[in-house]
Amino acid sequence: MLTLIKNAHVWSPSELGICDVLIADKRIAAIEPQIEGSFGAVPVTQIDAQGRWLVPGFVDPLAHFNGGGGEGGFHTRTPVMPITDAIQAGISTMVSGLGTDASTRSLSDMLANARGLSNLGLSTYCYTGSYEYPVRTVTGTVRDDIILIDKFIGIGELAIADKRGSQLNAAELARVASEAKVGGLISGKAGITFLHVGDEASQLNIIEQCCRDHDVDLNQFYPTHMNRHQSLMEQGAELANHGLMLDLTCSTTPELVAEGEIPAAKCLAQLLSEGVQATQISLSTDANASLPDFDSHGKLRGLKVGRAVSLLESVQEAIRDGVDVDQVLMAASQNAAQRLKLSTKGTIAVGKDADLNLLCPDTLALSHVWYQGKLAMQEGKMKIRGYFDEM
Template identity: 45%
Template sequence: MSAIKLFKNAHIVSPTDLGLMDLLVAGNQIAALGSGFEAGSSNLPIEVIDASHCYLVPGFVDSLVHFIGGGGEGGFASRTPEMQLTDATLGGVTTAIGVLGTDATTRTLTNLLAKAHALETEGISTYCHTGSYEIPCRTLMGNITDDLILIDKFIGVGEIAISDFRSSQPTLDEIRKVAAAAKVGGILSGKAGVVSVHVGSGESLLQPLWQAVEGTELKLSQFYPTHINRNEAVFQAGIELAKAGAVIDFTTSTTSYDLQHGEVAAAAALARALEAGVPAMNLTLSSDGNASLPVYNDHGELIGLEVGKVQTLYQVARQAVLEYKVPLSDAITAITAAPAAVLGLKHKGRIAAGMDADLVLLNKTDLTIRDVFAKGRQLVKDGKALVKGTFEK
C-alpha cells in the first residue's frame, strides 16, 4: 500500500459537513483537502481510493475500554477477556483509552500499559488512565502527578467510582485531591489531566462532583462522568451538569436486563440531550468495551454475565441517526471531536490538514462501515479486516 493516498469524491463530515471534496493523505497525516485533486503522471506511488457514494468521517475515539478485561461479579471464573485489535477496527475505532475498573488487584496498570502498547503496535492509537475505581488511586510512579508527567500514554485518572456500592466511598477532600493532582500533572505534561468518573445508581447521583468544585478553584469541566444513561435520575442529573459546562458520556454496551430495568438506551439519551439544548461537544458515547455486564433475576441474584463490546460504539451512533433522527454531524461528533477534545487529543477527532489520518468511509445508503484507516494505514476494506491482531485467526 502506498504511503500517499488520494480519496476522490468523498462527502466529508469532519464532523462538520463539508460536502463533496478530495482528500490527500501523506504518511500518517492528512496533507490537504480540496477539489479536483488528480494523481496525474507523477512518478510518486499514489493510491487512489474512490470514495463516491460514501461519507468520509474521522476515525472513532472510544474513551472507555477495558483493554485487559475486568473482574466479573461472579468471581475469578467470570473475569472478562482482553480486547483484540479487530474488536475495535471493525467498528471504526482507531483511538481507544484503556482503564481499570473494580478490580485493580488481578488487573494491573503495568498489564494495562503493556496491552496499550501492543494494540498500538498492531495498528491503532491507544492511551490510558492511571488509577481505578478506588481512592487513594493506585499508580505506577507513586502518585498521580508523576504518572501523568512521566508516562506518555497516561492522559488522565480513572475511572474513579462515585454513587456506587463498589466504590471506595471517597470523601469530598479525596475527590478534590485527585482532581488537583490530575490538573497539575496535565499542566506540566501538556495533557488534559481529566478525571474519568464512573457513576453508579446511588442516591447521591452527581452531587459529589458539584460539591467537590464548590469553594475551590476546580472546574466541573475537569470531571468526565460516564454511564450517565444508567437510569432516568442519573440522566437528568447529567443534563444539568452538561448545561453547566461538563462533558457527559453515555455507555453503548448494555443488556436487555438493564434496558428493562430503567437504563436509558444510549441512542435515545443522545437524542434527548441534544433536544434539551446540551451542545453536541458536551456529549460523548463510549463502549465500556470488555467490561463485565452482570444480569440478575427478579430477586437481585446474579444469573449471568455478558461482556461489553467496542463495536457498539458506532452501532449506537448509527442508531441515533437512523431511528432517532439525530443529525449525522452530531452523532459523529459524539464519537470523534467531542471525546478527542475532552481528552486533550489535539490530532484526533477531526478531518483537517495536519490531523492524524484516522478515517472511516461509511456507505451512504445504510451508514455501514466500508473502509477504516488508522494513521494512514488501511485496516478494514469492504467491511472485512485486512489486518488482525497478533493472536487473532
C-alpha cells in the same frame, strides 16, 4: 506512499460535501473538490469512495484493553480486547481504564496491552488508577504517572455513587482531581478525572459538593454511564450547561434497559432536545468490561461483556432516528478528542491524523477503516489482525 480518496461525501464532522482527500505521511495533506495531477515518482494508491460518507475515526474515551469485571468469580473475568474488535467498530483511538478489579488486573498489564494494540496501528491511551481510593499508581502518585508515563492522560475510572466504589468523600475527590490537573498542566495532557457513576441515589452530588467546597472546576470531571437512568441524565443535563462533559455508554443489555438504562442513541437525542450543547456529549463503549446484572439485594443474576462495536451501532441508530449527522459524529469522535486534548484526533482536516471511516449512506454499514493512513479494513475485510490471529 500517498493515498488519494476520490469522490467522498466528507463529514469533518461538519458536512463538507463531495471532496477528494489526499493522505501523506500518516496525515491528511489536502481536502479539495478535486485533486488531480502528477505526484512524481511517489506511488499513489487511489480509492473511489463513490459518494460514500468519509467520517472521522471514532474516539472511545473508555474501554478495558486487558478485560475487567469478575463480579461472579474468577471464571467471569472478561477477556482481553483484540484489535479486530476496534477495527470492525470504526474506532481508531481508545482510552483504557482498569475498572472494578485492580487486584488481579494491573496498570502495568494494561499499559502492555495498550502498547501492543498501538504497535498494530490503534492509537491508545490509558487512565491511571481504577475504581478505588486510595488510588493505585505505577510511580507512587497520580501526578507523576501522568507526567512521566506517556500513555497516561488522566485518572479513571474512579467510582462514585456505586456500592463497589470506595465511598470517598468530597475532600478526597478534590485532592485526586487536583493531582491529576497539575500532572496534566506539567505534561501538556488533559489531566482529566474520569468518573464511573453507579446507580445509587447520590448520583453526581459529590461532584457538586467538591466544586462548591473546594477549589476544583466542574470541567475537571468527566463522568461516564450518564445514560444509566433518567434521573441521572437529568442531573447531568443541568450540569452540562455549566461546562460538564457527559459520556454515554453504548454497551448495554436487555436486562439493564429493563432496569431503566437509556440506550445511548436515544439518550443523545433526548439530551440534545433538552438544550444540551452537542459539544458536551460523548459516546464510549466500555469495551470488554463486565456488564453485571444485580438484583435489589446486590446478588449477581448474570454478566455480559461490553462490546466495541456498540459505538458504531449507536451511531447508526441515532442517525436513523433523525439526529443530525454532524451532531452524532461529534459525540462519536470530536468531543472526546477535544476534552482529552488529543489534538490530532477526531476531525477530518489538513494536518490531522488520517484516521478515517467510510460508511455507506443508505445502510450506514462500515466498508473502510484507515489508521493513520494505513488501511485496517477494505470493503469489509480486515487488513490488520493481532499477531496470533489467523489472516
